[in-house]
Amino acid sequence: MVIVPHAVPAPAATTTERSASILIFPKVIFDGSRDTLIQISNTSNSMTHALCFYVNAAPECIGFGDCLAGTCNGRCEPRWIEIDFSIWLTKQQPTHWSVGSGRFTDLSDLPCDPDNYDCDGAGLDPGRIPPANSVPFTGELRCIEVDQSGAPISGNHLKGEATIVSSDGDASSYNAVGLLGLPFTNNGDNILCLGGGVSDECPSGAEYEGCGERVIMDHFAERADNPLFGPTSTVRTEVTLVPCAIDYEHQRPTNVVTQFLTFNEFESRFSSSTPFNCWATFLLSQANSVFDIRALQTRFAQTFMRPSDMTDSGITGVWEEYHLLPQAAPPPQQTRAAFNFIEQGTRRRTDIIFLPEGP
Amino acid sequence: MWNAPWRSLTVHGAVLGLALLTATPRPAPADIASDHPAAILVFPKLLVDTANGLDTLIRISNVSDTSINVFCFYVNVTPQCPLDNGTSCFPDKATCTRPGQEFPGFCRPQWQETDFIIRLTEEQPTGWLVSQGESVNCAFIDGVCSNDGTTQCDIDMDCPPGSRCVQPPCLPLDGGPLGRTGPRGQVNEGAVPLSPEDPFIGELKCIAVDESLAPIARNDLKGEVLIGRLQAGPDMAIDAAGYNAIGIPALVNICQENRTCSLTGTTCTSNLQCAPTNNRDGTLVIGGSGAEYEGCPNILILDHFFDGAVDPLSNNLCEMGTCTISNTMCSDDADCLDNICIGNACSVTGNACISDTDCENTCGPASECTLSGERCVDDDDCTDPTFQTRVVTSLTLVPCTEDFENQNPSLSRTPAQFLVFNEFEQRFSTSIPVECFKEIRLSNIETDQNERSIFSAGVQGTLTGQTRIRGVVNDQNPEVAGRTGNALLGIAEEFRCGGPKYQFPLCNFVDDPARLVGSTSRNLHIQGRRPQSDFIYLP
Numbered sequence: 066m067v068i069v070p071h072a073v074p075a076p077a078a079t080t081t082e083r084s085a086s087i088l089i090f091p092k093v094i095f096d097g098s099r100d101t102l103i104q105i106s107n108t109s110n111s112m113t114h115a116l117c118f119y120v121n122a123a124p125e126c127i128g129f130g131d132c133l134a135g136t137c138n139g140r141c142e143p144r145w146i147e148i149d150f151s152i153w154l155t156k157q158q159p160t161h162w163s164v165g166s167g168r169f170t171d172l173s174d175l176p177c178d179p180d181n182y183d184c185d186g187a188g189l190d191p192g193r194i195p196p197a198n199s200v201p202f203t204g205e206l207r208c209i210e211v212d213q214s215g216a217p218i219s220g221n222h223l224k225g226e227a228t229i230v231s232s233d234g235d236a237s238s239y240n241a242v243g244l245l246g247l248p249f250t251n252n253g254d255n256i257l258c259l260g261g262g263v264s265d266e267c268p269s270g271a272e273y274e275g276c277g278e279r280v281i282m283d284h285f286a287e288r289a290d291n292p293l294f295g296p297t298s299t300v301r302t303e304v305t306l307v308p309c310a311i312d313y314e315h316q317r318p319t320n321v322v323t324q325f326l327t328f329n330e331f332e333s334r335f336s337s338s339t340p341f342n343c344w345a346t347f348l349l350s351q352a353n354s355v356f357d358i359r360a361l362q363t364r365f366a367q368t369f370m371r372p373s374d375m376t377d378s379g380i381t382g383v384w385e386e387y388h389l390l391p392q393a394a395p396p397p398q399q400t401r402a403a404f405n406f407i408e409q410g411t412r413r414r415t416d417i418i419f420l421p422e423g424p
Numbered sequence: 425m426w427n428a429p430w431r432s433l434t435v436h437g438a439v440l441g442l443a444l445l446t447a448t449p450r451p452a453p454a455d456i457a458s459d460h461p462a463a464i465l466v467f468p469k470l471l472v473d474t475a476n477g478l479d480t481l482i483r484i485s486n487v488s489d490t491s492i493n494v495f496c497f498y499v500n501v502t503p504q505c506p507l508d509n510g511t512s513c514f515p516d517k518a519t520c521t522r523p524g525q526e527f528p529g530f531c532r533p534q535w536q537e538t539d540f541i542i543r544l545t546e547e548q549p550t551g552w553l554v555s556q557g558e559s560v561n562c563a564f565i566d567g568v569c570s571n572d573g574t575t576q577c578d579i580d581m582d583c584p585p586g587s588r589c590v591q592p593p594c595l596p597l598d599g600g601p602l603g604r605t606g607p608r609g610q611v612n613e614g615a616v617p618l619s620p621e622d623p624f625i626g627e628l629k630c631i632a633v634d635e636s637l638a639p640i641a642r643n644d645l646k647g648e649v650l651i652g653r654l655q656a657g658p659d660m661a662i663d664a665a666g667y668n669a670i671g672i673p674a675l676v677n678i679c680q681e682n683r684t685c686s687l688t689g690t691t692c693t694s695n696l697q698c699a700p701t702n703n704r705d706g707t708l709v710i711g712g713s714g715a716e717y718e719g720c721p722n723i724l725i726l727d728h729f730f731d732g733a734v735d736p737l738s739n740n741l742c743e744m745g746t747c748t749i750s751n752t753m754c755s756d757d758a759d760c761l762d763n764i765c766i767g768n769a770c771s772v773t774g775n776a777c778i779s780d781t782d783c784e785n786t787c788g789p790a791s792e793c794t795l796s797g798e799r800c801v802d803d804d805d806c807t808d809p810t811f812q813t814r815v816v817t818s819l820t821l822v823p824c825t826e827d828f829e830n831q832n833p834s835l836s837r838t839p840a841q842f843l844v845f846n847e848f849e850q851r852f853s854t855s856i857p858v859e860c861f862k863e864i865r866l867s868n869i870e871t872d873q874n875e876r877s878i879f880s881a882g883v884q885g886t887l888t889g890q891t892r893i894r895g896v897v898n899d900q901n902p903e904v905a906g907r908t909g910n911a912l913l914g915i916a917e918e919f920r921c922g923g924p925k926y927q928f929p930l931c932n933f934v935d936d937p938a939r940l941v942g943s944t945s946r947n948l949h950i951q952g953r954r955p956q957s958d959f960i961y962l963p
Contacts, residue, residue, distance in 0.1 A: 079459070080455075080457060080459065081457070081458070081459045081947070082457050082458060082459065082947060082948070082949050082950050083455070083457075083949065083950060083951070084725075084949065084951065100737045102736070102737055104727045104888060106725070106727050106890045108725060108890075108949075108951065155849045156849060157845040157849065157851070157890055157892075158845065158847060158849050158890075159727050159845060159846075159847055159888050159889055159890040160847060160888070161847075161887060161888045163736055163737055165737075166736070176848075176885030176886060177730075177733065177881040177882050177884065177885050177886065177887070178882055178885070179875060179880075179882040179883070180807070180882075181882070182732045182733055182734050182812075182814060182881045182882055183733075183734035183812070184733070184734075184881065184885065184886060184887055185734070185736040185887055187847065187885055187886045187887065188846065188847020188848050188885075188886040188887075188888075189847055189848055189849060224725065224727065224949045225727075226727055226946060228737075228918070228944060230735070230737040230738055230920075230942070231942075232739070232741065232743075232748045232749075233748050233749055233941075233942075234735075234738045234748075234749045234813055234920050234922065234941030234942040235663075235941075235942040236918070236920060236942040236943070236944045237944055238918065238944040238945075238946050239946070240946060240947060240949070281461075281485075281487055281646065283483045283484075283485050283549050283551075283646065283647075283648055290570060290590045291481070291650075291652070292479075292481060292551075292553050292556075292592060292593055293479050293480075293481050293553065293650065293652035293654065293664065294652060294654050294662050295573050295654070296567075296568045296569070296570050296573040296590035297570060297571070297572070297573040298662075328547040328548065328549065329549075330548060330549060330550060330595075330596050330597075331596055331597065331604065331606070332545050332546060332547060332548050332597065332606035332607055332610065333607070334547075334607075358588065359588075363596065364551070364593065365483060365549040365550060365551045365593075366549055367485045367487070367547060367548070367549040369487075386650075386664075386666070388652070388662060388664055390654070390660070390662050392660050398660060398661060398662045399662075400652075400662045400663050400664045400942075401664075402650060402664045402665060402666035402944070402945075403666070403944075404648060404666055404667075404668060405458070405459050405668060405947075406459065407459055407460060407461060407487070407646045407668070408459055408460060409460070409461060409487065
């Protein structure tokens with residue numbers, strides 16, 4: 066009898082469907098044409114506190130002009146500006162805010178009633194939430210469960226969703242990526258240890274589950290058609306990646322080289338890689354030409370992404386599909402859909418989140 | 425239906441099961457989730473109505489370097505009208521009518537199962553339209569050129585420069601003397617049938633099996649769904665919403681580094697000494713005692729807008745002479761909010777008009793508002809018909825337990841209990857029976873008057889809420905006790921509807937799609953496990 070070798074990777078430990086102690090919203094956009102609605106809930110029967118960090122990675126023009134509009138006459142450099150704020154949620158309380166507007170404590174917010182369904186701001190305010198610190202804002206949001214004193218805890222009481230709404234009302238949504246806190250090992254200091262073992266920085270070992278070893282997505286080849294919308298339609302896929310490790314204290318950007326392994330429907334294998342710092346969002350066609358339909362040759366493909374061996378952080382993220390259908394007069398009709406990655410395996414190394422120490 | 429084993433295939437399945445026992449050590453599998461590969465995939469909601477441009481694209485991949493057979497079951501729940509020549513019951517109408525008949529008929533779901541099997545080669549992705557299916561026939565189907573969508577072609581060279589030949593989805597590794605195989609000689613086999621009917625609403629479950637159709641403990645499948653709507657014609661529009669398939673991982677008893685079996689705790693030196701928990705029969709045990717697969721969740725959690733809430737992010741603004749959401753002509757932002765007469769039609773309400781006066785909602789002679797139909801004494805009682813984008817959420821629930829052998833829906837029947845919290849931390853609850861499938865607007869769960877529902881923003885007072893959903897264990901009925909755990913799985917869809925302020929938003933892919941501004945889907949969060957097992961009974 067022939068034994069077919071079949072090694073099954075270990076399951077990943079991040080979650081997009083369970084309450085967790087760290088929530089990562091990898092793609093947060095406020096750029097004038099799109100805004101992001103953040104929803105966070107406390108799934109426990111006691112009050113929960115969280116410390117949240119926005120990281121604005123929008124490019125800044127070192128010179129004159131606008132980087133997003135392509136009119137910058139100098140260099141475009143990402144801002145990497147971090148701002149943090151705290152929120153608190155009573156038992157089972159949901160809350161929401163828009164990234165562009167934030168949310169302010171306003172006791173005069175009137176609740177909805179049968180004659181008025183416009184009541185943004187009604188409810189128990191979770192604290193003052195700042196609006197995006199600049200326009201455009203493109204980056205991530207990370208929320209960490211803490212106790213009343215601000216020390217990180219492994220409560221696993223938070224869940225979240227993000228909905229990106231464009232000015233024409235089109236929307237796409239994804240679940241926040243959660244990292245489960247581990248019982249007993251969380252020492253409540255400002256160094257959060259994700260996965261791995263005991264080290265100088267992590268004397269009690271992992272305090273949170275680690276990130277996945279790799280993330281997987283099923284996607285359309287770039288510029289392939291979507292059978293839902295006919296042969297003249299095209300699909301573009303935008304991938305957003307963030308490193309699991311981040312240093313808010315020293316503001317050191319995390320450098321990541323991402324390796325891609327892609328299989329088409331013929332089982333043909335393609336590989337490529339792309340580097341990024343801190344946060345990246347890119348169309349697959351911008352990462353490499355192998356993702357184009359002319360190269361992949363089949364409509365559907367499966368891509369495995371992992372950090373390179375020398376990269377000192379795991380990765381997580383989301384991907385968003387742009388479905389386009391040309392019409393008689395431009396622009397084409399467009400609709401978007403976002404998906405969470407599938408994760409596989411658990412990183413053996415520790416990823417660390419350094420929180421700012423404060424005054 | 426496949427009643428006989430899939431004998432035409434080369435037999436690898438038996439050895440694949442043994443191969444798993446010799447695989448490298450690994451920790452216990454993850455929970456039920458949509459973010460990890462698994463052995464069972466659940467696609468809770470599929471929609472087809474090609475006459476109205478509605479269809480569903482399913483994508484499935486094998487994430488392993490070994491080919492895998494996938495045994496799938498469509499569950500057709502499209503309600504049927506018992507009256508000859510009665511009106512359509514699609515997708516979830518309660519009643520139907522027939523001309524000349526005074527009394528309505530009551531729409532009845534079918535719970536009809538259709539199964540099929542396909543083989544995916546190593547690391548292979550595939551996808552198909554539910555309305556069209558796919559098979560190993562790429563060499564025999566024509567394509568059309570991507571530049572015009574009508575010119576027939578076989579290869580890219582048949583199309584003008586810059587365009588290419590687009591074929592319908594098919595499984596490309598067809599083998600054979602002139603066919604194509606994978607790098608290691610692997611080929612696709614099997615076919616996905618067309619949806620059982622059109623229009624169609626239902627569910628899909630897919631299970632990793634070997635060639636003899638015996639379930640196999642391989643957590644190598646992942647899937648996604650994209651429900652899309654194409655509105656053709658002068659008001660062309662497209663919309664899509666996607667979600668990940670929910671994965672139920674198989675339990676695998678393996679020898680760990682500490683030389684104990686991961687599930688049984690017995691001592692071992694190799695995986696061969698760890699007895700498999702999956703007996704590979706036609707009864708799949710999901711959680712509980714004797715589990716072969718991870719247990720279904722005890723609670724589902726949904727964060728959502730309360731129905732009817734005004735979307736704080738969707739603003740209908742005037743840009744370059746056109747309103748961004750309603751697409752009507754405008755000269756300033758006020759034109760995009762006010763109900764004004766443009767080309768003999770009111771811009772928000774759509775009724776015929778000669779002047780802007782015809783677009784005002786005033787108290788008519790029969791004490792009824794002219795546009796909204798509200799009862800009134802004077803004009804102040806009539807709601808302003810200004811434009812708003814409001815949100816409504818549809819929830820789809822399917823049972824973990826399904827009996828494909830005896831087609832017994834009573835095993836899946838359970839009350840779903842809902843616990844609702846608003847942003848004031850106030851708690852509400854309600855319930856609804858779920859049989860094989862339930863797709864419903866949140867604000868129709870306990871009433872057909874949406875404005876009066878506890879899921880209505882007007883009742884709750886806040887924009888968003890958190891709802892906890894629990895299938896009640898049916899252990900009082902001796903006929904089903906011990907044969908089902910009554911756990912539920914599901915997804916939610918959020919629809920943004922544009923319309924006048926007085927109109928409660930009821931749009932979705934099927935109902936009132938002209939008012940649909942945008943849609944999005946999401947997987948539900950889960951919490952806990954239950955001690956009872958759920959079961960999938962294979963034919």
